[in-house]
Amino acid sequence: MSDTATKDQKTTPAVEMVSLTIDGRPISVKKGATVLDACRQENIPVPTFCWHPKLRSVGACRMCYVEIEKFPKLMVSCATEAMNDMVVLTDSEKCREGRKAIIEFILLDHPLDCPTCDKGGECDLQDNAFEYGLSDDTRFAFRKARKIRDKNSTFDDLQIGPEMVRNQNRCILCYKCVRANEEAFGEYDIGAYQRGHNTEIDAAPGGQVASLYSGNLVEICPVGALTSSDWRYKIRVWNTQTVPSIDPYHADGANLTLWKDATKVHRATSRMNDDTDDGWISDIARYGYQIATSERRIKAPLVNKNGAMVEVSWEEALGVISRRFKEVKESQGAPCLAGVVSPNLDLKTLHAFNKLFRGALGSNNVDYRSDYSNLPTDADSTYGFMASRSFSIDAVASSDVIFVVGSNLIREHPNVHLKTRRAIFEKLSWLYTANPIVTKSADCSTDEMIYNLGTDEVFLNGVTLSLIQQGLADKEVDTGKIETLLIPNTLEKCAETCGVSVERINECAKRLANSKSPTLIAGELVSNSIARENIAKSFYNVALLLGIVQGKRGQAAVLAKAANSKGAEALGLFPEISATQTATLKNQFQSFPELAGANWDAMLSGAQGEDIKAMLIFGANPVQTGADYNHIKKSLESLDFLVVADLKETPTTALADVVLPLSSFAEYDGSFTNLEGRTQDFCAGMKRIGASLPGYEALNRIAQSLGFSLYADLSSLQDEVSELLDSYNAPERKHFLMESHFQAPPAPQENSLPLFAGDALHHFGHWTEMCHSLLEFNPEAALEISADLASRLDIQTGDSVRVLCDRGDKGNKGEKLILKALVSDILEGDTLLASHNFAAKPVNCFTSRDSRVSYVRIEKIEKQ
Amino acid sequence: MSDNKTQTQPIPGLPHVKSPGAPQVKTRILNAESVAEIQKKMARYPVRKSAVLPALTVAYRQVGYLNDEIYAELAAITEIPKLQLAEAATFYTMFPKKPRGKHLIMVCDNISCALCGADNLLRYLEQKLEIKVGETTKDNLFTLQIAECLAGCSAAPMMQVNHEYHENLTREKVDALIDGWRKEG
Amino acid sequence: MAEHKLLLAHTDDPQHKTVAGYVANGGYRAWRKVLTSMTRDEVITEVKASGLRGRGGAGFPTGLKWSFVPKDSPKPRYLVCNADESEPGTCKDRVLLECDPQAVIEGMAIAAFSIGSHLAFNYIRGEFDYPIEVFEKAVEDAYDNGHLGKNIYGTGYDLDVVTHTGGGAYICGEETALLQSLAGHRGMSQMKPPFPAVEGLYGCPTVVNNVETLAVVPHLINNGGEWYKTFGTEKSAGTKLFSLTGHINSPGNYELEMGTSLRYLIEEMGGGIPEGRKIKAIIPGGASCPFMTADQIDTPLDYEAIADAGSMLGSGACIILDERTDIVWATYKLIKFFKHESCGKCTPCREGTKWLTQLVERILNGEGEESDIDKIDNICHNILGRTICPLGDAAAMPVISVIQRFRQDFVDRIKAKDVLPMEQFSFN
Numbered sequence A: 001m002s003d004t005a006t007k008d009q010k011t012t013p014a015v016e017m018v019s020l021t022i023d024g025r026p027i028s029v030k031k032g033a034t035v036l037d038a039c040r041q042e043n044i045p046v047p048t049f050c051w052h053p054k055l056r057s058v059g060a061c062r063m064c065y066v067e068i069e070k071f072p073k074l075m076v077s078c079a080t081e082a083m084n085d086m087v088v089l090t091d092s093e094k095c096r097e098g099r100k101a102i103i104e105f106i107l108l109d110h111p112l113d114c115p116t117c118d119k120g121g122e123c124d125l126q127d128n129a130f131e132y133g134l135s136d137d138t139r140f141a142f143r144k145a146r147k148i149r150d151k152n153s154t155f156d157d158l159q160i161g162p163e164m165v166r167n168q169n170r171c172i173l174c175y176k177c178v179r180a181n182e183e184a185f186g187e188y189d190i191g192a193y194q195r196g197h198n199t200e201i202d203a204a205p206g207g208q209v210a211s212l213y214s215g216n217l218v219e220i221c222p223v224g225a226l227t228s229s230d231w232r233y234k235i236r237v238w239n240t241q242t243v244p245s246i247d248p249y250h251a252d253g254a255n256l257t258l259w260k261d262a263t264k265v266h267r268a269t270s271r272m273n274d275d276t277d278d279g280w281i282s283d284i285a286r287y288g289y290q291i292a293t294s295e296r297r298i299k300a301p302l303v304n305k306n307g308a309m310v311e312v313s314w315e316e317a318l319g320v321i322s323r324r325f326k327e328v329k330e331s332q333g334a335p336c337l338a339g340v341v342s343p344n345l346d347l348k349t350l351h352a353f354n355k356l357f358r359g360a361l362g363s364n365n366v367d368y369r370s371d372y373s374n375l376p377t378d379a380d381s382t383y384g385f386m387a388s389r390s391f392s393i394d395a396v397a398s399s400d401v402i403f404v405v406g407s408n409l410i411r412e413h414p415n416v417h418l419k420t421r422r423a424i425f426e427k428l429s430w431l432y433t434a435n436p437i438v439t440k441s442a443d444c445s446t447d448e449m450i451y452n453l454g455t456d457e458v459f460l461n462g463v464t465l466s467l468i469q470q471g472l473a474d475k476e477v478d479t480g481k482i483e484t485l486l487i488p489n490t491l492e493k494c495a496e497t498c499g500v501s502v503e504r505i506n507e508c509a510k511r512l513a514n515s516k517s518p519t520l521i522a523g524e525l526v527s528n529s530i531a532r533e534n535i536a537k538s539f540y541n542v543a544l545l546l547g548i549v550q551g552k553r554g555q556a557a558v559l560a561k562a563a564n565s566k567g568a569e570a571l572g573l574f575p576e577i578s579a580t581q582t583a584t585l586k587n588q589f590q591s592f593p594e595l596a597g598a599n600w601d602a603m604l605s606g607a608q609g610e611d612i613k614a615m616l617i618f619g620a621n622p623v624q625t626g627a628d629y630n631h632i633k634k635s636l637e638s639l640d641f642l643v644v645a646d647l648k649e650t651p652t653t654a655l656a657d658v659v660l661p662l663s664s665f666a667e668y669d670g671s672f673t674n675l676e677g678r679t680q681d682f683c684a685g686m687k688r689i690g691a692s693l694p695g696y697e698a699l700n701r702i703a704q705s706l707g708f709s710l711y712a713d714l715s716s717l718q719d720e721v722s723e724l725l726d727s728y729n730a731p732e733r734k735h736f737l738m739e740s741h742f743q744a745p746p747a748p749q750e751n752s753l754p755l756f757a758g759d760a761l762h763h764f765g766h767w768t769e770m771c772h773s774l775l776e777f778n779p780e781a782a783l784e785i786s787a788d789l790a791s792r793l794d795i796q797t798g799d800s801v802r803v804l805c806d807r808g809d810k811g812n813k814g815e816k817l818i819l820k821a822l823v824s825d826i827l828e829g830d831t832l833l834a835s836h837n838f839a840a841k842p843v844n845c846f847t848s849r850d851s852r853v854s855y856v857r858i859e860k861i862e863k864q
Numbered sequence B: 001m002s003d004n005k006t007q008t009q010p011i012p013g014l015p016h017v018k019s020p021g022a023p024q025v026k027t028r029i030l031n032a033e034s035v036a037e038i039q040k041k042m043a044r045y046p047v048r049k050s051a052v053l054p055a056l057t058v059a060y061r062q063v064g065y066l067n068d069e070i071y072a073e074l075a076a077i078t079e080i081p082k083l084q085l086a087e088a089a090t091f092y093t094m095f096p097k098k099p100r101g102k103h104l105i106m107v108c109d110n111i112s113c114a115l116c117g118a119d120n121l122l123r124y125l126e127q128k129l130e131i132k133v134g135e136t137t138k139d140n141l142f143t144l145q146i147a148e149c150l151a152g153c154s155a156a157p158m159m160q161v162n163h164e165y166h167e168n169l170t171r172e173k174v175d176a177l178i179d180g181w182r183k184e185g
Numbered sequence C: 001m002a003e004h005k006l007l008l009a010h011t012d013d014p015q016h017k018t019v020a021g022y023v024a025n026g027g028y029r030a031w032r033k034v035l036t037s038m039t040r041d042e043v044i045t046e047v048k049a050s051g052l053r054g055r056g057g058a059g060f061p062t063g064l065k066w067s068f069v070p071k072d073s074p075k076p077r078y079l080v081c082n083a084d085e086s087e088p089g090t091c092k093d094r095v096l097l098e099c100d101p102q103a104v105i106e107g108m109a110i111a112a113f114s115i116g117s118h119l120a121f122n123y124i125r126g127e128f129d130y131p132i133e134v135f136e137k138a139v140e141d142a143y144d145n146g147h148l149g150k151n152i153y154g155t156g157y158d159l160d161v162v163t164h165t166g167g168g169a170y171i172c173g174e175e176t177a178l179l180q181s182l183a184g185h186r187g188m189s190q191m192k193p194p195f196p197a198v199e200g201l202y203g204c205p206t207v208v209n210n211v212e213t214l215a216v217v218p219h220l221i222n223n224g225g226e227w228y229k230t231f232g233t234e235k236s237a238g239t240k241l242f243s244l245t246g247h248i249n250s251p252g253n254y255e256l257e258m259g260t261s262l263r264y265l266i267e268e269m270g271g272g273i274p275e276g277r278k279i280k281a282i283i284p285g286g287a288s289c290p291f292m293t294a295d296q297i298d299t300p301l302d303y304e305a306i307a308d309a310g311s312m313l314g315s316g317a318c319i320i321l322d323e324r325t326d327i328v329w330a331t332y333k334l335i336k337f338f339k340h341e342s343c344g345k346c347t348p349c350r351e352g353t354k355w356l357t358q359l360v361e362r363i364l365n366g367e368g369e370e371s372d373i374d375k376i377d378n379i380c381h382n383i384l385g386r387t388i389c390p391l392g393d394a395a396a397m398p399v400i401s402v403i404q405r406f407r408q409d410f411v412d413r414i415k416a417k418d419v420l421p422m423e424q425f426s427f428n
């Protein structure tokens, strides 16, 4: 079977090299490289249209001709493998003549509308025509227009996606968009219709180009055939400058370029980095810069005066903050102060936050995990251990077996998702997905295992038991007492409980055990679960039995979610930090509190009791995105004093006494540590909006108003950050199987449907609501529902649906919201997904802090 | 026909395909026989996507043409993205994309047939049916179209009407055929 | 050298389509012999010895092609019979499918065995309703009689044959496009390498052969490769089907020994030109081959001689244009076909065929200029050898030859400045 095929690819010995001569220069390249690769390696210019570094060469445009000795014809360098002793000419008479003919052919039908074309200035056709094109007379005598199917839509621009405009006349049919969509993204929403000269590019029948990666298609279009409605006619490209930046949302750390002029940022594009992104970025990363320029930004500090929020100066706001913080600290003690920070803020801000609380205010109550509940309180939690495993995004692309559990991968990690697809398409790797819901990855999974809701660890225990039973477990692990460690403790019982058959579990286990470089990924469905620790233990067991934790092969991790979650972990922005971290921090801060801190859960209950009195929430918006709206709201309302810093007004700022305006990532220099632990810098692209300040500066001013200084200059702050990152060591532990006992969640009531609250496809957290382009994709909170359920309930996309909380006698019973239905072509079964990205619809009113699965009832609202 | 072994081997460039199974789909346009036939044909290929052409063929034979709604039904039956069905359908010329007359007359006008009078045959049909190439008669009986070579060259001129070849055409033969169909109604 | 009926020996026998009739005429002996007494290598050696060259157009040695399939590949392999016959002027494969389907099946089976394939496809063009029906029935019949299926003849060898029907695209006759189409994609040509024999259908080793090529195979096995070599010429062995069309008294498919002269085909088999008219031009191998002139009528019909005469044997479709034919009009008929059939992937073919069509059409409409002739020639040279697949060449070559050999016709036509009617020839 193909296992051998995959093995062959893996065991290629040291790289073989090939030597050839290009334009008289001796050149040596890796075997398998194309002549074009060789030219590019040596910076020898060769024009291309249809070639893309991350797509298979198809040799369609024929622009990249070179002359090769002994070959009678001109050869397309993008699809000709470099061979030993080849003699290549890239600029001979014959090449130039061949390329000129291609330009002539292309221009035959291409409108010469450069003045009104938005691609002007960055158009491959313009550049190549200038360099290689016609010198004098034109030989064309015919009308420049393609014939297009639908005559009415022909020559004008046609909106084919929420952010995409097509002009078919300009299309040179390089097929890059269609190829990228299929090869790299696995999406099927743009295609080529008709054939030959009449070929046209269009969205799927009756659909729109609206995948998460749609912006990339515009970016790789070599001409102005696909343009983005966001960027069109805003500014000519030669009037912009670029600065490097980083995806400020996802933990993948995709690299961006921001395009700016003197006043503001106008767009974001990719900046190819093979380690993280291969040059593909999600639309969220692409249009997410719009948080900088949004109308909804808060531009000045706000103070609650007699129930109304009033704009004030920083001095006045800081005066209130210092007075009240001092009051609380003096009357009730420093441990009554608590701080919550968003992991989407940069490293300097995170560190300054830590320093303010621990160093200046003397409270260990800091946390960055306000999206989660039931957090571990033990410094040595297995969850923490699995979440801090080292992980390489690029290694996913060369993994031979990928195993994803409890993750809606495309929504959590758009770039890791693409790397898994690359592994499948390029390496013929095997992908096993195990989730309680169907995800996009299912369409390329070898097996997509849907386990019963709330049985995550049972499924994993099944894999553990299967590995042991089949004799595939790492021999050095003691598997003797396995029956006493797990509940349920037989493979059959596990299979029955989780609803995935023994055969499928066995098959998956076998494939994992035979793998050379497995990648095991656990995601938000694990992190978000109240049984997180138990699931992590089961996950750990599987990784242990495969020898991954011991470092024998592959990688396994619970992936961090936000752009800087990993940074927050390394900087110690939570109470249960390790001894080494404590030591480094003690060294950096003049003083360090003795008393152990409260984590986010404890802060909330502390606020409802007498323990926490004042809180600073920085960039986070737990009222909207945390579990259990009412519980969090009630807790924050019980505080004596609440300060919230954010970019925009949120349900959390609505409860604040003082609101501070933060600058967005596009307005200052900073860095994020991505899920691999890779720290990457981003640069300011524009001036700060209004009176907003970058987090670290705002924090320093708070500190100053309290009589402290967090840093003398930014470099000293940066040095402390670097020291912490350098000294950070992921926890280690002895290798033995862990106990994982499953407790069945209570059965739902009749007619209740399980609901997950999380990110919509085109949103992340609470900020992207400010991005008008992303609102074009997902304009409002939606209730995603499977086609099957929709047809049973006679619900169609766009129908209004009343959602009612169904949680027995506890908590939020009776909560209701009206959401727009979105019939999903991916989901199956009865599970519902609700987007938590919209302040107007706090769907977390349905989620709970003490049950594994949230249930609701839904009713269609009949139109009047 | 016996079933093929389903291929468990991954194929480069294609997602690993799970066994196609027989999804229960509700169709409005395609009838049960068509659905069954598509499913039967699909089972003959090691890779599901190969069923694109057979599926389009079965659908167009039943309906007479293809459109977005039919692609959607085929997508549900075959689990092949609707996009790819539409892309393929428009690439090939055999599938009309609009309703057409009861008898679709395709006249080959390539070199061998043209040398034997195919263009005159076309003009003759235009006169007789009182339509131009590409049009359908008012009574919806005939649609006249040009075809590229149909491999009937040694019996030129020729035409294909619906699924049948009519070769070595003469005026008398054409008259007899058309009049016969007109009588049939 | 003259007519010799090997493939067309039983076209008049309706029973020959059935397994029973075919076996009565000596059918399936070869398949049984291969399965029971030959190894894969022996089959390939025999085919190599016969000197059989592909009848699909390119004339590539068949045995050699089979031997390119990697022996140690863990992937499944596939055999594909190319019955997409759509080259204007060609109608020979249709006859085989209709009259001798069992021979095609037997040939496919032997070829499949020789490359270790257990699944063979016959890609038949979708318009061939009747041939498809006949072939599918023949396959059914072969299964029922144990010539296909599981454990054939008790030897443990399994083979399935699947009929796949096209959707109307000439380009799907090109092997890489055919395999794309068979895999469910749009039928667009692919760059080679990788060659199908290494990475073909679904990325697995695949051999594509023409119907006629495969139909010859059982004869080679029965009588030996050396025997086949006794027909034809040194480098072009055996017999070949020729489709004779156009201005000819008896158009049809004729089987001649390779090397028989064109004159023999036209005069003896085709009964000459109607009403004793003179020949103006001959296209010897289908619409994609350069034109030959009347004085080349004594050229032998084999790959080398026709190439020496400046054309190609192609699929053996001989189209006769008599003295009444307007060459500009004929050029238009050819080029508009290629424009219509270009897959649209590579620039020179997609744009070039359109531009050529526009230019020739302009001349037809009496609006041409003399400079157009060189422009046409130059455009053809910008297409020739610059495309992914040979369709571009196929469009350019005949036009280049026309300009070379019938330039004066173009000049006259342009000077005359009158509109050339499409209806040049009437039917009866």
Ligand SMILES: Cc1cc2nc3c(=O)[nH]c(=O)nc-3n(C[C@H](O)[C@H](O)[C@H](O)COP(=O)(O)O)c2cc1C
Pocket (backbone or CB within 6 Å): C053, C054, C055, C056, C057, C058, C059, C060, C062, C082, C083, C084, C085, C086, C087, C170, C171, C172, C173, C174, C175, C176, C208, C209, C210, C211, C213, C214, C389, C390, C391, C394
């Ligand atoms: C544009 C084009 C069209 C072709 N059409 C056909 C065809 O209709 N039938 C065929 O057998 N070969 C056709 N061929 C040749 C095939 O690509 C291929 O060479 C042939 O099927 C191989 O079979 P053979 O080796 O038996 O000749 C075509 C080639 C080109 C470039």
Ligand code: SF4
Pocket (backbone or CB within 6 Å): C171, C188, C189, C190, C341, C342, C343, C344, C345, C346, C347, C349, C350, C387, C388, C389, C390, C391, C392, C393
């Ligand atoms: S030569 Fe024509 S048919 Fe062949 S790949 Fe190029 S565009 Fe397609």
Ligand code: FES
Pocket (backbone or CB within 6 Å): A047, A048, A049, A050, A051, A058, A059, A060, A061, A062, A063, A064, A065, A076, A077, A078, A079
């Ligand atoms: S870049 Fe090489 S053919 Fe297009």
